[in-house]
Amino acid sequence: MRNSVVSALIAALVWALLPLLSLGTGGLPAHPGSVSAPPPAQTEGQEPPEDPLPQPVSGFDAGYRLPVLREGRTESMPLDRYLTGVLLSELPASFSDETRKAQAVACRTYALRSCAHPRHEGAAVCTDSVCCQGWRDPDSVSPALLAQAEAAVRATDGLCIRYQGALIDATFFSCSGGRTEDAAAVWGSELPYLRSVESPGEEMAAHFSDELRLPLEDFRARLLELDPEAELSGDPAGWIGDLRETPGGGVDEILLGGRPFRGTQLRKAFQLRSTAFTLRLNTQEAVFTTRGFGHRVGMSQYGAEAMARAGNDYVTILKWYYSGVDILPEAP
Numbered sequence: 354m355r356n357s358v359v360s361a362l363i364a365a366l367v368w369a370l371l372p373l374l375s376l377g378t379g380g381l382p383a384h385p386g387s388v389s390a391p392p393p394a395q396t397e398g399q400e401p402p403e404d405p406l407p408q409p410v411s412g413f414d415a416g417y418r419l420p421v422l423r424e425g426r427t428e429s430m431p432l433d434r435y436l437t438g439v440l441l442s443e444l445p446a447s448f449s450d451e452t453r454k455a456q457a458v459a460c461r462t463y464a465l466r467s468c469a470h471p472r473h474e475g476a477a478v479c480t481d482s483v484c485c486q487g488w489r490d491p492d493s494v495s496p497a498l499l500a501q502a503e504a505a506v507r508a509t510d511g512l513c514i515r516y517q518g519a520l521i522d523a524t525f526f527s528c529s530g531g532r533t534e535d536a537a538a539v540w541g542s543e544l545p546y547l548r549s550v551e552s553p554g555e556e557m558a559a560h561f562s563d564e565l566r567l568p569l570e571d572f573r574a575r576l577l578e579l580d581p582e583a584e585l586s587g588d589p590a591g592w593i594g595d596l597r598e599t600p601g602g603g604v605d606e607i608l609l610g611g612r613p614f615r616g617t618q619l620r621k622a623f624q625l626r627s628t629a630f631t632l633r634l635n636t637q638e639a640v641f642t643t644r645g646f647g648h649r650v651g652m653s654q655y656g657a658e659a660m661a662r663a664g665n666d667y668v669t670i671l672k673w674y675y676s677g678v679d680i681l682p683e684a685p
């Protein structure tokens with residue numbers, strides 16, 4: 354318990370001090386789409402927030418049937434059961450209620466958008482976390498875990514995230530390493546609500562920072578598979594050339610052996626946890642140090658948890674990670 358109190362205090366402090374610090378930007382200029390400081394947490398005795406929380410639409414999720422591809426068969430599943438299973442799969446049970454509500458709204462938005470743009474033949478979504486969103490059978494967990502997930506779904510019943518009236522592509526990931534990424538830097542096309550924003554307080558995440566070491570010869574061989582014209586001889590320290598960063602502090606492009614390599618290309622080739630990495634070479638080995646885990650576009654789950662522990666509600670969390678959006682009830 355003591356650890357969680359300490360980390361909650363640290364997270365609150367970091368969020369409070371953010372305007373004074375330049376965390377995680379790596380000296381980059383502020384991105385036009387980024388916000389300079391998070392809104393302060395509400396505390397007792399303060400004025401109520403300007404925008405009251407949106408009202409859930411009681412019964413919306415229970416009455417909405419979603420075609421879900423599960424174990425090779427398409428099942429017509431009530432949306433509330435689907436979302437409960439997604440929360441059980443996608444979030445650690447130790448996370449706060451406000452994080453779970455933010456995740457429920459993001460996952461509902463993803464599901465409803467997938468009905469308009471089905472991701473599978475005859476099904477809006479599947480239950481594979483790599484393809485669509487993960488799903489864990491609500492009948493397979495303890496009553497306490499089930500109640501926790503169901504409460505977050507019920508508290509946000511029928512609420513979705515919209516940008517200029519349209520449901521957004523509500524992407525999320527585990528941990529950014531301090532700053533999220535622009536959609537364009539990862540997928541090539543700009544989305545106004547998927548902009549790089551700061552995401553402090555994620556140090557509690559297991560993969561906040563990781564190191565990958567591999568023998569220099571393996572590194573060299575794999576790079577030459579990607580580009581046989583790379584000039585990889587002599588002192589390895591001299592192989593590394595100029596690097597161009599993405600708005601979110603990832604590697605956009607790096608020169609290795611005089612040839613350009615994309616950060617996304619290297620992430621795939623070396624199975625790096627993210628494109629936010631630094632690289633060191635010596636005569637023995639190559640050392641990648643990565644920050645964050647995942648594509649880093651949209652909502653950071655660990656960043657959302659840091660905001661929740663600092664006292665922010667789920668609407669504030671969603672509006673922080675998805676720029677310029679509204680949280681609105683769906684028509685019943």
Ligand SMILES: [Zn+2]
Pocket residue numbers: 472473478479480481484485486
């Ligand atoms: Zn799928």
